Amino acid sequence: MIFDREATMENLSARVRGCQLCPLSKTRTLSVPGEGPIDAEVMLIGEAPGVNEDKQGRPFVGAAGNFLSELLAAAGLSREDVFICNVLKCRPPSNRDPLPLEIEACSDYLDEQIDIIDPLVIVTLGRYSMAKFFPRQTISRIHGSVKEIAGRAYVPMYHPAAALHRGNLREVMLDDFRKLPFILEHAREAARRQQPSPLPAAAAAPPPETPPVVDGPQPEATAPEAPATGPQPGPIPAPSQSTTQFRLFE
Numbered sequence: 001m002i003f004d005r006e007a008t009m010e011n012l013s014a015r016v017r018g019c020q021l022c023p024l025s026k027t028r029t030l031s032v033p034g035e036g037p038i039d040a041e042v043m044l045i046g047e048a049p050g051v052n053e054d055k056q057g058r059p060f061v062g063a064a065g066n067f068l069s070e071l072l073a074a075a076g077l078s079r080e081d082v083f084i085c086n087v088l089k090c091r092p093p094s095n096r097d098p099l100p101l102e103i104e105a106c107s108d109y110l111d112e113q114i115d116i117i118d119p120l121v122i123v124t125l126g127r128y129s130m131a132k133f134f135p136r137q138t139i140s141r142i143h144g145s146v147k148e149i150a151g152r153a154y155v156p157m158y159h160p161a162a163a164l165h166r167g168n169l170r171e172v173m174l175d176d177f178r179k180l181p182f183i184l185e186h187a188r189e190a191a192r193r194q195q196p197s198p199l200p201a202a203a204a205a206p207p208p209e210t211p212p213v214v215d216g217p218q219p220e221a222t223a224p225e226a227p228a229t230g231p232q233p234g235p236i237p238a239p240s241q242s243t244t245q246f247r248l249f250e
């Protein structure tokens with residue numbers, strides 16, 4: 001059976017729009033499944049929709065969303081390049097913190113989204129998103145650093161709304177997002193190393209024709225060909241200096 005990612009994501013979004021798994025379904029205006037390219041290399045996971053997201057059914061469209069666009073620009077990315085979603089798909093009343101029961105009810109949706117997108121890099125925005133992957137960590141300790149698990153890079157970041165309340169976090173967040181291009185390049189290199197190496201040129205070329213057997217004097221043997229120049233088959237080099245631009249966390 002062929003896995004149709006678009007159709008699978010559309011089916012999931014439709015289930016989120018009609019979801020009644022927890023009491024937030026009674027107070028929401030619209031649920032917010034998430035949006036972005038199905039083959040995005042980078043996936044951003046926020047906390048929960050706010051008042052504007054609840055009205056529009058789209059993630060990060062308010063003030064925090066404007067700052068998120070600025071942060072992405074600092075990383076050389078735009079919203080169209082990334083998949084954006086949240087831990088909770090519905091707004092908690094008065095933007096209160098998500099409850100464990102709500103996180104649990106929503107968690108299969110997020111897991112399915114990660115499976116469908118299969119991103120190289122997951123950026124968590126804020127404590128609740130970080131806690132899904134790193135429940136015993138604190139954001140102030142690990143923000144802007146990277147953990148690689150099963151070929152995927154996880155990068156915990158502060159929530160953009162935090163910088164709207166604590167002005168000193170603005171520059172910290174911008175600095176963290178500026179590391180993303182290096183993290184992404186490193187993740188791409190790692191993914192390439194998992195792929196089978198391309199066939200060496202000689203192996204890819206058709207076999208030489210067998211020369212016809214002729215009687216009589218044979219031409220003098222020609223000098224052996226000089227070794228080919230250009231890229232030679234062999235192991236793909238170890239990650240470049242991109243790794244020196246960011247820090248791993250334990």
Ligand code: URA
Nearest residue numbers: 046047048049059060
């Ligand atoms: N904050 C979030 O965590 N998500 C949104 O979509 C908007 C604000």
